[in-house]
Amino acid sequence: MSYRVLVINPGSTSTKFAVYEDENPILIKGIEHDASEIAKFNNILDQYEMRKEKIQKILDENNIDLKSINTIVGRCGGLPPVKSGAYKINDEMIERLRTNPTLDHASNLGAVIAYSLANEIGVNSYIYDPVCVDECIDIARPSGLKGMDRHCLTHALNTRAMAIKYAKMNNKDYKDLNLIVAHLGGGISLNVHEKGRMVDFVSDEDGPFSPSRAGRLPVTRVIDACYSGEYTHKEMKKRVRGEGGLYSYMNTFDAREVEAKINNGDEYAKLIYDAMVLQIAKSIGELATVVNGDVDAIIITGGIAYSKYMTEGIKKRVKFIAPVEILPGENELEALAFGGLRVLKGEEEARIYKEE
Structure with a gap:
């Protein structure tokens, strides 16, 4: 059985997204957003309808039926520390991103847009390896000054x-x-x-x-x-x-x-x-x-x-x-897609996001 995965990676002035059929990209697009367009919104999360509509329009123009998608994976950042891998997007996660994100960044729109589109077609949506992944050993946390412990923020x-x-x-x-x-x-x-x-x-x-x-x-x-x-x-x-x-x-x-x-x-x-x-x-x-x-x-x-x-x-x-291996490129869309595929194939189990 083959699977289709829609992946969404919003940036401050762009929205990159792709559709993968198994491990093969069948559509890769980048939407640029003018500063004047972004300026109309009071905060980042208010942009989600505008960006969502642009994604839907391009899918329609390329004859990709949203209902053919098996899962949607969005980029995300503004959550408390989480483990690596996939998290199923739920109401609790969206509420956190809307009301109290730990990082106010456009990447948070990835989860919100993915959740909205997935709910329309009745499939699960996920985030995968957000920048807030933190699996550090305890002795890696003290910084040398009490109250300023190290917090893991990397290109996870x-x-x-x-x-x-x-x-x-x-x-x-x-x-x-x-x-x-x-x-x-x-x-x-x-x-x-x-x-x-x-x-x-x-x-x-x-x-x-x-x-x-x-x-x-x-x-x-x-x-x-x-x-x-x-x-x-x-x-x-x-x-x-x-x-x-x-x-x-x-x-x-x-x-x-x-x-x-x-x-x-x-x-x-x-x-x-x-x-x-x-x-x-x-x-x-x-x-x-x-x-x-x-x-x-x-x-x-x-x-x-x-x-x-x-x-x-x-x-x-x-x-x-x-030994040193060179694997160049940002590879973010591919990383989101392959993570979603592993969940669909049962190779990886998604975690459920829950506020502590």
């Missing part, structure tokens, strides 16, 4: 999907492996998977700098900057998360532009880019200690993983730990 969806993909490629069971996965995108995060559980992480705030984020910083100097009078609270946040990283050094968010400068002999660009390579490699080494160096493979994924300069630089520094 793509990193776990690539870990599962790696296991399948090598005829292994994901739950038998220890893997370190580095997601290299606009933000960079890493996590370590010990026998099927993401037990520790390096977030995009406490790890390597990235195209737009400053990552780990000397905290006393940050405190001095916060109280210097030069920056407002909003400006300081933007400096470290939005205008940090490559942008602060090179005035561009595009790693390809930095590589082009390196190829043209720009020594400063090479220094900064190599520093980012080194910081990523150091974070991989850091996570290797969590599993006592018993690492089966290191996986590098995300958009910047298409860069041979970047991946070869990292590989050179960490290959002594374990």
Whole structure:
């Protein structure tokens, strides 16, 4: 029996969605939303009818009957910490997202739209590996300052999907492996998977700098900057998360532009880019200690993983730990679809979301 899965991944100014027939995409679309269109709504969740109607319109234009869909999987983020895998969307989850989300982000619309469409056709809907997945071991939580424990926020969806993909490629069971996965995108995060559980992480705030984020910083100097009078609270946040990283050094968010400068002999660009390579490699080494160096493979994924300069630089520094596999791309739609398929096929059991 074949299955059809509709997956929905909303962003702040776009809605990406796809229809998969088993593991094959039969429709992949991205809808761009003008700023003026978004500005009409008082809050993010109010946008759901508008975005839902646009998805329905494109499905109709491509002769895909919504009733042919077996399940719908949406991206989500604004929930309290959850386990990895699938969660069946229910009224309790939607109420939390509408009234008290832990993260006010467009990705929350994925769950709301999926639930609404699924209810229309009488099928189950799910979220899968949201950014709030937290399976950390207890000793990974203390930060060094009481009251500021570490909270796991990583690119869980793509990193776990690539870990599962790696296991399948090598005829292994994901739950038998220890893997370190580095997601290299606009933000960079890493996590370590010990026998099927993401037990520790390096977030995009406490790890390597990235195209737009400053990552780990000397905290006393940050405190001095916060109280210097030069920056407002909003400006300081933007400096470290939005205008940090490559942008602060090179005035561009595009790693390809930095590589082009390196190829043209720009020594400063090479220094900064190599520093980012080194910081990523150091974070991989850091996570290797969590599993006592018993690492089966290191996986590098995300958009910047298409860069041979970047991946070869990292590989050179960490290959002594374990073999390195490059699986580039964001892969979020595929990850949502394959998660939904595993539930439909009975290979994975979905959890039921419940407020504590």
